[in-house]
Amino acid sequence: xxxxxxxxxxxxxxxxxxxxxxxxxxxxxxxxxxxxxxxxxxxxxxxxxxxxxxxxxxxxxxxxxxxxxxxxxxxxxxxxxxxxxxxxxxxxxxxxxxxxxxxxxxxxxxxxx
Amino acid sequence: xxxxxxxxxxxxxxxxxxxxxxxxxxxxxxxxxxxxxxxxxxxxxxxxxxxxxxxxxxxxxxxxxxxxxxxxxxxxxxxxxxxxxxxxxxxxxxxxxxxxxxxxxxxxxxxxxxxxx
Numbered sequence: 731x732x733x734x735x736x737x738x739x740x741x742x743x744x745x746x747x748x749x750x751x752x753x754x755x756x757x758x759x760x761x762x763x764x765x766x767x768x769x770x771x772x773x774x775x776x777x778x779x780x781x782x783x784x785x786x787x788x789x790x791x792x793x794x795x796x797x798x799x800x801x802x803x804x805x806x807x808x809x810x811x812x813x814x815x816x817x818x819x820x821x822x823x824x825x826x827x828x829x830x831x832x833x834x835x836x837x838x839x840x841x842x843x
Numbered sequence: 844x845x846x847x848x849x850x851x852x853x854x855x856x857x858x859x860x861x862x863x864x865x866x867x868x869x870x871x872x873x874x875x876x877x878x879x880x881x882x883x884x885x886x887x888x889x890x891x892x893x894x895x896x897x898x899x900x901x902x903x904x905x906x907x908x909x910x911x912x913x914x915x916x917x918x919x920x921x922x923x924x925x926x927x928x929x930x931x932x933x934x935x936x937x938x939x940x941x942x943x944x945x946x947x948x949x950x951x952x953x954x955x956x957x958x959x960x
Contacts, residue, residue: 734886763947772933772950773887786947820886824946831877832948834887 732756734823734835742841743811751806751838755823761785762804763832764796767818779804780826811842845870847917847934849951856924857959864919864954866934875937876917877948878908882930890932893917904928924958931955 735754743749755762761780765773766789775788779798790796793811798804808815818839822832846869856862868874875894879887891902898910908919919932934951 761946765948772952773948775947775949778947788947822887822948826946831889831892833889834879836886839884 734821734833736819736821736835736838738838739836740839740841742843744843745811745813747811747842749808749811749840751808751819751821751840753804753806753821753823753835755802755804755821756833759823759825759833760802761824761826762798762802763822763824764790764804764806765820765822765834767820767837769817773820776806808840813842816840816842845874845936845938845949847876847936847949847951849932849934849954851954852952853955853957855957855959858926859923862921862924862928862956862958864932864934864956866917866919866951868915868917868934868936870936874910874917876908876910877935877937878902878906878917878919879933879935879950880930881933881953887933890919924956926958926960929956929958 737752763778764776767773776790777796778786782798793809796806818837820834820837822834824830824832848867877892878890881887891900893900893910901907906921931953933953935948
């Protein structure tokens with residue numbers, strides 16, 4: 731079965747640079763979520779989209795922005811990167827129905843040096 | 844606000860023995876509860892969920908979880924542990940059940956399960 735695809739899998743950037751993370755949801759899933767997992771921490775919700783509209787916003791810095799495109803893929807744009815942004819970034823997809831589980835991608839490991 | 848707590852940072856169990864990973868929840872409405880497993884350098888894999896119905900929920904890889912409303916718990920269990928079950932386990936609750944907005948998951952801090960041969 732098709733899973734959530736994230737690219738790139740690994741990314742190394744320097745401070746103050748920008749990064750773009752991409753997420754391709756499972757076919758027919760209309761909702762995308764972004765989570766950030768710091769070293770040794772639990773995943774923290776950043777932002778979500780339903781039918782290309784932002785549906786919820788969590789602890790996402792103003793330096794970050796995201797969008798969902800017409801083909802339902804999503805991109806997380808990160809600017810003015812800081813050392814503290816180094817983390818594993820997960821994308822998850824689901825249908826809009828609340829009872830449905832979210833399926834997670836393998837994550838993008840971002841390292842800021 | 845919805846929250847879950849995992850009181851144990853690590854659980855050690857011998858292979859073949861039963862295992863329990865604990866989770867308690869705090870929600871304002873009906874709880875939508877989930878268990879995920881994370882292997883090193885991997886994404887989160889869905890194990891099982893409780894939405895409504897039977898208190899004993901069966902999931903992937905022989906895992907099950909028991910929903911206990913009076914104790915506000917949703918402990919993960921397996922009758923016979925395997926070395927390959929060693930991983931990080933997260934309990935999660937859906938924030939404010941409902942369609943559309945606020946379907947995000949709120950995770951516990953995770954419990955590392957170590958199964959010894």
